[in-house]
Amino acid sequence: MAEFDFDAVVVGAGAVGLACAYGLSRRGLSVAVLEQESAIGQGVSSRNSEVIHGGLYYPTGSLKARLCVAGRRALYPFLAKHNVDFDRCGKLVVATNAEEVARLDRIFDQAVANGVEGMRKLSKAEALALEPQLACEGALLSPESGVFDSHGYMLALEGEIEAAGGAVVLSTPFEGAAPLAGGGFEVRAGGAEPTELSCRYLVTAPGLSAQGVAAHIAGFPAQMIPPAHYGKGMYFRLAGKAPFAHLIYPPPIPGALGTHYRRDLGGQGIFGPDLHYVDAPDYTVDPSAAPDFYRYIRKFWPALPEGALSPDYAGVRPKIHGPDEPQPDFRIEAAEEHGIKGLVALFGIESPGLTSSLAIGEEVAARLRL
The missing domain is CATH 3.50.50.60 (FAD/NAD(P)-binding domain)
Structure with missing residues (x-):
């Protein structure tokens, strides 16, 4: 040999x-x-x-669905064993209008089919009881989602x-x-x-x-x-107290999960990423993107103060599909x-x-x- x-x-x-x-x-x-x-x-x-995903969205039987659920189930015990910081804070997928409420039903069914534990449909009142500053018509709760020190x-x-x-x-x-x-x-x-x-x-x-x-x-x-395609996403950091304890996600957009909110392990609020295809990896954060962030975030958090967002960082995803192609x-x-x-x-x-x-x-x- x-x-x-x-x-x-x-x-x-x-x-x-x-x-x-x-x-x-x-x-x-x-x-x-x-x-x-x-x-x-x-x-x-x-x-x-640095989000630990539940495995809600991906087609049942796909590698993404199967490995996300299995990976998440393995990840929390690994982090605990190795004293790596994490917060199993849970996630709300929020609908800000009637059309998005119907999309929540499809996401819920997909999550259940994928074996995601503990999924719950929340009425508007139930969602606001968890997060009073939220604006929504309904939500899904994924209690297994979280954030961690990658x-x-x-x-x-x-x-x-x-x-x-x-x-x-x-x-x-x-x-x-x-x-x-x-x-x-x-x-x-x-x-x-x-x-x-x-x-x-x-x-x-x-x-x-x-x-x-x-x-x-x-x-x-x-x-x-x-x-090879490069999907750039920018993040903006919130000044002041973090408004939500849970992760807050809108329904997904084509090619990504959409600009969402998380409270990092230091207690600060961060929004992002957006999605733009670029010709090569580029980690600059364009301050002129701020108005789009304000407009998008205020759909689910109308109280976002003017001037509270500052450019933070950007990432690039290794995509193998273009902007108009299925993921x-x-x-x-x-x-x-x-x-x-x-x-x-x-x-x-x-x-x-x-x-x-x-x-x-x-x-x-x-x-x-x-």
């Missing part, structure tokens, strides 16, 4: 890549995680809402990987890989000290770089690499799809990827038949 430097190499040290490495480490494999940045979680994982979570994953004898190697970009004749891969890594290493299994989970990484794997079919499922592809034994390639792991991450790691292990 061939000797390898590592049983597995994972490309990308964001939440999903680290969760994949953790899932493999739990099965006794030695794992190296290659990360081009100088710290973990510097891409998609550091610029999101960076603390990634540090805990990194610790688990290293405790199992693995390595998270920073400032080491993936430059290419080629299947070996007897099985496994030769992986080329760059950085200040370029190197080559061999592994039995290769997992690519680099978020925004997924397409470029796949293109540098010898033999990966070009037609299996989806087009696809996660793509987690093994030899059955691309023909390369021992390789699992991930594409389009946007929301609810963070919530789903532990379950994605288990799915990757299953695709490798471990």
Whole structure:
């Protein structure tokens, strides 16, 4: 049997890549995680809402539905075990007009079909009893939704990987890989000290770089690499006391869940993200977007004071569909799809990827038949 430097190499040290490495480490494999940045979680994982999603919206049987629910069920115990801060605050999906009330019924049915626990339909009076400053005609309550410290979570994953004898190697970009004749891969890594290493299994989970990484794997079919689209979302922070204890979401918009409210773990209110397609990752926050935020937020919080919002941060989602195309499922592809034994390639792991991450790691292990 061939000797390898590592049983597995994972490309990308964001939440999903680290969760994949953790899932493999739990099965006794030695794992190296290659990360081009100088710290973990510097891409998609550091610029999101840090929301733990219930799994309400996604088509039943889809990877998003199945892995979001399974990932969320695994995430809370993991966070508690590793003393990572979280708040299972619950979420209200609110209808601000009669048309949206009918949409709530469809979301409720979808959530129940997906196995989301504890879902409740609330009348206007019941919703206002929970959140008196809310303006709505009705709401859904998802008690399993919450917020958490995503960076603390990634540090805990990194610790688990290293405790199992693995390595998270920073400032080491993936430059290419080629299947070996007897099985496994030769992986080329760059950085200040370029190197080559061999592994039995290769997992690519680099978020925004997924397409470029796949293109540098010898033999990966070009037609299996989806087009890359960048969905930028900006966030604005609220000055003053946070108005709501629950997450507040409008019904979803095409391609995203819409501009929503959360109270972060420091007790401040944050609104976002909006959604704009951009040609390349761009993390600037445009102050001129504020009027749209005020107009949108006042649909469910009319008392939002003028001048209370300030630009905060922006994130970019690795989308595999354009602005006028239906939102696809996660793509987690093994030899059955691309023909390369021992390789699992991930594409389009946007929301609810963070919530789903532990379950994605288990799915990757299953695709490798471990």
